[in-house]
Amino acid sequence: MYIISGCLLGHDCKYNGGNNRNEEVIKFCETHRHVVVCPERAGKLPTPRPPAERQGKRIVNIEGEDVTDAFMNGARSSLNTCLQLAEYAGEKLEGAILKAKSPSCGCGQIYDGTFTGTLTEGDGVFTEMLKKRGIQIITEKETIKW
Numbered sequence: 694m695y696i697i698s699g700c701l702l703g704h705d706c707k708y709n710g711g712n713n714r715n716e717e718v719i720k721f722c723e724t725h726r727h728v729v730v731c732p733e734r735a736g737k738l739p740t741p742r743p744p745a746e747r748q749g750k751r752i753v754n755i756e757g758e759d760v761t762d763a764f765m766n767g768a769r770s771s772l773n774t775c776l777q778l779a780e781y782a783g784e785k786l787e788g789a790i791l792k793a794k795s796p797s798c799g800c801g802q803i804y805d806g807t808f809t810g811t812l813t814e815g816d817g818v819f820t821e822m823l824k825k826r827g828i829q830i831i832t833e834k835e836t837i838k839w
């Protein structure tokens with residue numbers, strides 16, 4: 694079973710109320726069992742919402758509000774959903790295709806917390822949790838390897 698960021702499937706859960714629909718990811722999901730997540734929505738953040746970026750361990754939105762708790766709660770809740778669904782299906786979580794650069798779903802590179810479009814090395818908080826469990830992660834920018 695694979696974990697997929699909802700915005701890549703066209704769900705309007707992106708901070709600005711839009712999505713990041715990706716045809717390759719949609720095609721992949723037609724033939725692979727998957728669970729769809731949006732950790733920020735799971736954290737009860739509204740849509741639309743002010744954009745947020747990681748500043749080290751904290752996550753702050755562009756209005757200067759600390760939204761770390763909502764992001765962490767949403768990431769934990771999404772992880773639990775994935776684990777429960779996989780267990781119910783009797784499958785393991787084989788990998789994840791997540792949205793690049795997001796403070797929740799980014800992998801390897803994220804925005805640096807200055808709201809200037811500058812990237813830095815790092816992962817989103819949901820991605821970090823998956824990596825700790827040894828789950829392989831790619832973003833929509835990479836060739837799907839499964």
Ligand code: SF4
Pocket residue numbers: 698699700701706707708730731732733734792795797798
């Ligand atoms: S990148 Fe992740 S948290 Fe952000 S909208 Fe997409 S699924 Fe939700």
